[in-house]
Amino acid sequence: MSGAQERAAPAAVLEVRDLRTAFAADGGMARAVDGVSFDLFEGRTLGLVGESGCGKSATALSILRLIPPPGRVAGSVRLRGRELSALDDEAMRAVRGAEIAMVFQEPMSALNPVFTVGWQVAEALLVHRRLGKRDARARAIELLAEVGIADAALRARQYPHQLSGGMRQRVMIAMAMACRPAVLLADEPTTALDVTVQAQILELFGELQRKAGTALLLITHDLAVVAEAAERVAVMYAGRIVEEASTVELFERPRHPYTIGLLRSLPERTPRGRPLAAIPGSVPSAFDWPSGCRFRTRCPLARALCAEREPALEPAGAEPGHLAACHFQEEAARL
Amino acid sequence: MSERERSMEPLLQVEGLAKHFEVRSGPFSRRTRLLRAVDGVSFRLARGETLALVGESGSGKTTVGRTLLRLHEPTAGRALYFRPRVASEAPLDLFRLPRRALRGLRRELQMIFQDPYSSLNPRMSAGTIVGEALRVHGLARGSELEQRVAALFARVGLRPEDAARYPHEFSGGQRQRIAIARALALEPNLVVCDEPVSALDVSIRAQIAGLLDELRRELGLAYLLIAHDLAFVRHLADRVAVLYLGRVVETAPVEALFERPAHPYTQALLAAAPRADPRHRKERTELHGDPPSPLSPPAGCAFHTRCPVAIARCRVEEPARVRVAEGHEATCHLLEGETVADR
Numbered sequence: 275m276s277g278a279q280e281r282a283a284p285a286a287v288l289e290v291r292d293l294r295t296a297f298a299a300d301g302g303m304a305r306a307v308d309g310v311s312f313d314l315f316e317g318r319t320l321g322l323v324g325e326s327g328c329g330k331s332a333t334a335l336s337i338l339r340l341i342p343p344p345g346r347v348a349g350s351v352r353l354r355g356r357e358l359s360a361l362d363d364e365a366m367r368a369v370r371g372a373e374i375a376m377v378f379q380e381p382m383s384a385l386n387p388v389f390t391v392g393w394q395v396a397e398a399l400l401v402h403r404r405l406g407k408r409d410a411r412a413r414a415i416e417l418l419a420e421v422g423i424a425d426a427a428l429r430a431r432q433y434p435h436q437l438s439g440g441m442r443q444r445v446m447i448a449m450a451m452a453c454r455p456a457v458l459l460a461d462e463p464t465t466a467l468d469v470t471v472q473a474q475i476l477e478l479f480g481e482l483q484r485k486a487g488t489a490l491l492l493i494t495h496d497l498a499v500v501a502e503a504a505e506r507v508a509v510m511y512a513g514r515i516v517e518e519a520s521t522v523e524l525f526e527r528p529r530h531p532y533t534i535g536l537l538r539s540l541p542e543r544t545p546r547g548r549p550l551a552a553i554p555g556s557v558p559s560a561f562d563w564p565s566g567c568r569f570r571t572r573c574p575l576a577r578a579l580c581a582e583r584e585p586a587l588e589p590a591g592a593e594p595g596h597l598a599a600c601h602f603q604e605e606a607a608r609l
Numbered sequence: 610m611s612e613r614e615r616s617m618e619p620l621l622q623v624e625g626l627a628k629h630f631e632v633r634s635g636p637f638s639r640r641t642r643l644l645r646a647v648d649g650v651s652f653r654l655a656r657g658e659t660l661a662l663v664g665e666s667g668s669g670k671t672t673v674g675r676t677l678l679r680l681h682e683p684t685a686g687r688a689l690y691f692r693p694r695v696a697s698e699a700p701l702d703l704f705r706l707p708r709r710a711l712r713g714l715r716r717e718l719q720m721i722f723q724d725p726y727s728s729l730n731p732r733m734s735a736g737t738i739v740g741e742a743l744r745v746h747g748l749a750r751g752s753e754l755e756q757r758v759a760a761l762f763a764r765v766g767l768r769p770e771d772a773a774r775y776p777h778e779f780s781g782g783q784r785q786r787i788a789i790a791r792a793l794a795l796e797p798n799l800v801v802c803d804e805p806v807s808a809l810d811v812s813i814r815a816q817i818a819g820l821l822d823e824l825r826r827e828l829g830l831a832y833l834l835i836a837h838d839l840a841f842v843r844h845l846a847d848r849v850a851v852l853y854l855g856r857v858v859e860t861a862p863v864e865a866l867f868e869r870p871a872h873p874y875t876q877a878l879l880a881a882a883p884r885a886d887p888r889h890r891k892e893r894t895e896l897h898g899d900p901p902s903p904l905s906p907p908a909g910c911a912f913h914t915r916c917p918v919a920i921a922r923c924r925v926e927e928p929a930r931v932r933v934a935e936g937h938e939a940t941c942h943l944l945e946g947e948t949v950a951d952r
Contacts, residue, residue, distance in 0.1 A: 325810040325811055325812060326810055438899040439666075439899065440898075440899045441899065468665035468666055468837070468899070468900065469665065469837065469839075469878065469881050469882050469883075470665065470877060470878060470881040470896045470900075471665075471899055472881070472883070473880075473881040473882075473883070473891065473896070474896075474897065476883070477891075495810070495811050496811075496883070497811070497885045498840070498882070498883035498884055498885040499883050501883065501884065501885045501886055501887040501890075502883040502884070502887075502890060502891065503883075521887040522887045522888065525885065525886065525887050535812065536811060536812060537885070539811070539812060539814070539815035540815075540840065540885050541815070541818065541840040541841050541843065541844035541845075542840040542843070542844075542884065542885055543885065544844065546843070546844060546863075549819050549822070549823070550815035550816075550818055550819045550822075550844065551815065552812070552813075552815035552816035552819055553812040553813075553815070553816075554816075556780040556781075556782055556783070556810070556812075556813060557780075557810060557812070572812075
């Protein structure tokens, strides 16, 4: 975003390498996440964009090892250099919530309806920080105030159903931030919210990151949210990252035909009266990804090679760190 | 008749539409409270025109659409419908028609719902779903029915062989095409589209939005488009009505609304919407808090609790509608000095 941020080269807080998650179901194998790699940096936001079924939520759950059996996760996740896939369940529980926290789309279903919100925020502190009850309660109220909840002491004594949707999401964020995690995974955190509340929540993420240096993975289907809040963007399609770049580069010089199609289909980029440029067809099933390049069934550039060989995620365009997985990315740039 | 002329002819005139629901105060309580979901909404819709109703949750936009088609019974107001096929006839008040007369009008007034998963009967084939209304209204049978269904399928971009398949075999976008074909089967004049693309995947939304726009141009349909995605509204609508807590706060031609929003709420709503342009990031949001509950709307101007420019008067006195420009109206005390009040 700013020049200072781009000059500094901080070490990656979280390094994800070749993450693979498969579910066995109905006599088939769904390869939901199929070789995903990315880095998260301190105080920065990576937007993970994709449509339903592309594997973006499964990616976050796999990082936290929250995939229920018979789902299987493979690959490497390193938190500040420490390999998490080698940890046993108990050690992983200590990481979850304390070092890597998660915020979900539906705060109503993620909060426990029979406990006060103050208690739910305090719980993480009791478990991970070994605070006494009184200290945990006081700290919970501070945290609620920090995420912009007015009358935090009063609200702390209320139950989730007594709060508005936006306030519930603030409570979720207070819970996630309770232990000052190094990494926050936010899965469609504003999708269920009204647009005026969404703007407040995105602003809150930015504030918390500036204060606590949290690395944020912002998972969303909404390109406008990413344009607003992320420094870098990774675009997922059919279980794989097909393009990654700085946000400005991705929006202005996309190299993958899928990204190009998504951006073209945005109504705000199409003059009124001109038809919207739609991507034909629909997302394939995780049980049956197309051979070779998985986007080829909907791609205007597809030819024989695309069915035979899967394109690797390779440097694209002039910007360092811009990656795209397309055999014909030079041609795609001229689309 | 040119498109311009046709667009001047009124199709629907809604005046003072109100819909109140009685809700229980608590799960075990016998006391009820009044939820004023829609509280005095007026607008006009011309033939072949798209009017968008926009607003946040609790604004009442969905209730307006459902009440118009009498899926809810209105509490007050009237909805004058000018039947284009019977030009000389006096307009019909949809809210005063007996149920039986209403059934005949269903041909002309159709609806498309947000969720194409729950709006299609899972036990009927796609062909049966689309042809059902034609059969029920006795408009076609046998091979003629088959032909009409096939033509509708082709029109919305489905293959003829899809007619034998069942809803669960289709993707979300294809299901919405089936729902659109069903709505079009009876050649309606007005289609209420309730968030027609918001449940769909991003790459599919443009397909369905494009289809709706095409159909309107070709068939001269009028749409009441209920939507929260402002970018789609800007692309599809001719005019926009902005709702806040069951009331219309601003009505304007689409370009005027986006270029020169007059009401502080509209201004805040437009400013809050994220833009798919990383070079134009927002500095700060000026709007705080959530919309209040329609169970206890604030007195005076309902927006005053969140309004950045509210004055003392806004807390006690409800603002009247003010004419800002041709076809552009807003309800705000602060606008009253600038132009002549409407009443």
